[in-house]
Amino acid sequence: MLPQAFFSGDTVETARALVGKYLVRRYGRITLAARITETEAYVGRMDKACHAYGYRKTERTKTLYAPPGTAYVYLIYGMHCCLNFVTEGEGEPAAVLVRGLAPRYNQDIIAENRFHCKCGEMTAYQKKNFLNGPGKVCAGMNIDRALNGLPYGSQELFVCGRLEEAGLPPCPDDDGPLDLKVGKRIGIDYAEEAVDFPWRFYL
DNA sequence: TTCAGGATGTACT
DNA sequence: GTACATCCTGAAC
Numbered sequence: 001m002l003p004q005a006f007f008s009g010d011t012v013e014t015a016r017a018l019v020g021k022y023l024v025r026r027y028g029r030i031t032l033a034a035r036i037t038e039t040e041a042y043v044g045r046m047d048k049a050c051h052a053y054g055y056r057k058t059e060r061t062k063t064l065y066a067p068p069g070t071a072y073v074y075l076i077y078g079m080h081c082c083l084n085f086v087t088e089g090e091g092e093p094a095a096v097l098v099r100g101l102a103p104r105y106n107q108d109i110i111a112e113n114r115f116h117c118k119c120g121e122m123t124a125y126q127k128k129n130f131l132n133g134p135g136k137v138c139a140g141m142n143i144d145r146a147l148n149g150l151p152y153g154s155q156e157l158f159v160c161g162r163l164e165e166a167g168l169p170p171c172p173d174d175d176g177p178l179d180l181k182v183g184k185r186i187g188i189d190y191a192e193e194a195v196d197f198p199w200r201f202y203l
Numbered sequence: 204t205t206c207a208g209g210a211t212g213t214a215c216t
Numbered sequence: 217g218t219a220c221a222t223c224c225t226g227a228a229c
Contacts (some may be wrong), residue, residue, distance in 0.1 A: 205229080206226100206227090206229100207225105207227090208226095209223105209224090210222105210225105212227090214218105215219090215220105215221105216219105
């Protein structure tokens, strides 16, 4: 498991560093794992796209002020959940949004959560649109608002640098250098000058 | 393969 | 009442 200190530094750097790491989700007797392929940084201090812009503090945003590594999960567009990890020091509202994943362990269960069918039964369209969006990430990994505020270090949800750290078989495809790309964030057209910040990282 | 449009509930003004 | 860090469907090409 990555140490909590991984999340305590600069938010943009943390977003960059999270790409290629592994998200591990445990519930009941089930363990799911997936590689993080896409992230975005949100910084309340000066970022109009962030829910806590200008240190706004409400019932929803209070989780952003929690210690680093805390899970921030909220509902968007009335029907989808988004998963973030809180960054920087406690009291400093910032987070990294997990926008995309590549399944690595128990793919059949992830497919079941997402499409109510097994991996082998997915259509080409479903394979292409498996976990390539924040709402899809939460659906596949069985993440909802019940996890909002979960402290980092819980066995229910954490991040590790290698699958072996979670007792899972490694994925040889993941060896080698990362082809990391940088771009503008998505779906924040209202955020004025912040729409152009190059705070999105993806493979 | 791309596009437009609708679903849907909560937070905030 | 308005906006929202989205996803899916169906139709056209």
